[in-house]
Amino acid sequence: MSRSSTAVIDRVAPVATVHGATKRYPGVLALDNVAFSIAPGEVRALLGKNGAGKSTLIRLLTGATEPDDGEVLIGGRALTGSGPQRTIEAGRLGVRAVYQELSLIPSMSIAENLFLGHWPSRGGVLAHGEMDRRSRETLGGLGLDLDPSRKVETLSPAERQLVEIARVLVGEPKIVILDEPTSSLAAAEVELLFKAVRKLAAAGIAVIYVSHRMAEIRQIAASATVMRDGKVAGTVEVAGAATSEIVRMMLGHDAQEEHLVETALGGAVVLEVAGLVSRPKVAGVDFVLRRGEVLGFAGLLGVGRTELLRGIAGLAPVQAGTVTMNGRDVTALPYARRVREGLGFTPESRKEDGILPLLGVDENIVAADFSKVTAFGVISAPRKTAMARGIIERMGIKTARTGTPIGTLSGGNQQKAVIGRWIYADATILLLDEPTRGVDVEAKLQIYGIIRDLAASGRSVIFVSSELEELPNVCDRVLVLKEGRFVAEFLAPDIRTEGLMAACL
Template sequence: MTQVSMTNPAPSRVVASLRGCTRRYPGVLALDNATFEVSAGEVRALLGKNGAGKSTLIRMLTGAEIPDSGTVEIDGQSLTHSGSGRAQESFEKGVRVVYQELSLVPGMTLAENLFLGRWPRKGGVIQYDKMEAEAAEAMGRLGLNLPPNRLVAGLSPAERQLLEIARVLVGKPKIVILDEPTSSLAAAEAEKVMAAVTRIASEGIAVIYVSHRMNEIRQIAHSATVMRDGRIIDTVDVKGADTREIVRLMLGSEASQNAALEDKSRSKVVLEVNSLALAPKLSSISFSLREGEVLGIAGLLGSGRTELLQAIMGVRSFDDGDILVDGRSVRSAGYKQMVKKGFGYTPESRKEEGIVPLLGVDENTLATNFSGVTKGGILSSSLMAEATRKVIDRLHIKTARTDTPIGTLSGGNQQKVVIGRWVYANSRVLLLDEPTRGVDVEAKAQIYAIIRQLAAEGRSVIFVSSEIEELPLVCDRVLVLRDGSLQEEFKSPNIDQDSVMAACITGH
């Protein structure tokens, strides 16, 4: 694994600060007397579970929110506007932010996206030569050497994230805020983003880096500010801080220890994959899954992990090989047939494929089997509420009502609903593709506990994750997918994340 070299910056001027800032919403104290500052050239990690106050702090710095009390200063100057002009005031003073949800337009060129809404003009005509030259310069600062007239649609996920960062470098920013910039990237792709962050900081630009990936934070950040319940709990030196202590600061208590994983070597085989091939990603995949086992699949982005799950689930047809359920071939089975056989699948992209944001938690949870909540062929609101409440209670989903639109829930609670959909359907084999992507440390721990509980009940799980460090926490076995086949196997309790990562990148 490539290590991003970070040295503590020399004492430098403070470029952004909050002094005693408090912000209240109806019934919620979002920020409680927060004092915070970051210096030029510093990379500061901002940590905390969902609802800790991170987003409110960021919105204070960008001018999107005004504190009820306290002051916000950018490069020694207070933000003074009290209306919609405050965000523009912050922008003009040098504050830039890249949010988790990318905002690029696929049908436009790289240069057009970098200058979106502020294209250079002369006499009312867009100056394409100037725009492309400045775009090339901004991208070059991050090592993104691509033709500025290329369409965004052809970029990889990492290249799109780098382009978003390059966009905020146009002009003269003093501070760049990155909100989960690698949450949708595998480790090798994330390295490119982290290298870009190092370049930005080396130019004297302050960086606030929001992430739930502790290994990543240790590589990229000089210090970390931990928030909880709207308060800044502490700011620690990342190099000397113990991960368990940081998690304790985030949660307010000791993180629960994972129960010892049980040996599943003698249990019944429920799924067999034999010599499965699916061009161009998979050439020869063979493995078995046992009842009550959690099997991890590790591999770099693009290694074929998602395609493998989709082939098993009947979402994608494969070229050769066979899949057996309880010893019988299901080669020609489609998605509906696999659901009937007790299989459930949570897709990698929760927001695009896993939920219907405007529908309620109930409709999203019960979508696999509405027949159980009908009377005379008509959906019963009382039966729907009762069935949904059982799943909510079991998976500890935080929602005031069963019919609350799922799009208003946090990412972690949305993901628990997606998993809960298959719990409600009583699925016995769960195929989980990146089930903890974009969720906070508390929600991750809850999802791990849910998975282990389901395994204890005899359900089998295939767990795909780009975050290698979480595989030892939840898996009985881990298989490494590389160069189209499964190359290595690790068994609990000997699943070492460094060895798994090395196995993933060998040959690349």
């Protein structure tokens, strides 16, 4: 710990303290003698790779988990309950968390969601008027102009995120935990969120801000705690710490600044899209994709990147335009036929649409094309294992056995397997929708490497990402989508995050 942050803690009694906390899960030491402390009104960034122990630390604070050793104090009082009682106890002491996975109830109104579990009532009967009034106050306090009686299912993802944040303000929060709160927000909405966070801090509420976007952390947090391998690697003043220093603390070694892109354009056109319209988001898109090219699609959240990919893949209805693969017009063909023509698609929501969580890594890979591992319709176990092993090695998937259920792997390894599925199926045109979402820093670098290897071996890739910073690392060319059309094109090596950002806005 740096001296300055200790000084802050000395001055004011901390609102939350974790002492010598150790937590073991089967086969993993998730937390190893961790000490953590945060003062009222402090905004603290919490960083670390996936599996570094961030989530477990948060779960300790919210009472969702009990430590095997050590204790958790909120407002000077140790949490003593167990099971659901512990969560309730922590909640009563003022701990609130906003999770990455949205935890709203779509069929209920905004007001009802704001007061979920703490509905204002008299003798068990709801006080609708009071609920409505207090909802308006809370939403207004965050600068949100939303009708509290609107159902959450009618809100945009960003609006839902903001409602989720408004929710923690109801009651008397002392410490608010925000888990990657900006991952689904557009730039303007991020500003709204920051305003809200500053209001919280000004009101003396401690905020733990889990994020990896250094630019945001620098704007919002005074100090940062970095975790690595279940331990606190250090707590630093953000203003005095270089990004490279923080990355070093996260990784435990110097991250190599790799420039992966060596552009060699001019291959044959493998995919041509002309005048593609897929209502309501895609309003007329033209582009070509060449052999061996990695083409990035940039654009703000909700601009229609996913809809465009799904239109190209034949998964979304298209009202006008043509899609030509390897010189053949496939506009009228369904998705399954396009796959046979060499298309591969990895969806944005890996957990819901990408993997079969209970089946083995091997089954997940060969699922794209069983004909390669079957004889007369019967799956050959040795062939399946051999095929899967080839992909696992090529993609660097970390798994104990080829048959390990894929749901137990880390997000990064799951994603590698999902991409590997299409390598196995000999897809030549890969559409990757947010392949690095929810994946740790190391796995991201590996995925960039895999994509460049694919391009080098003559495959063509469309890479969609909402993290503009990563496009320059992977893409030969980037197209910027705005209001349903492409408005700008960038060619490597002249792809810069700032330029992309400017074109998106």
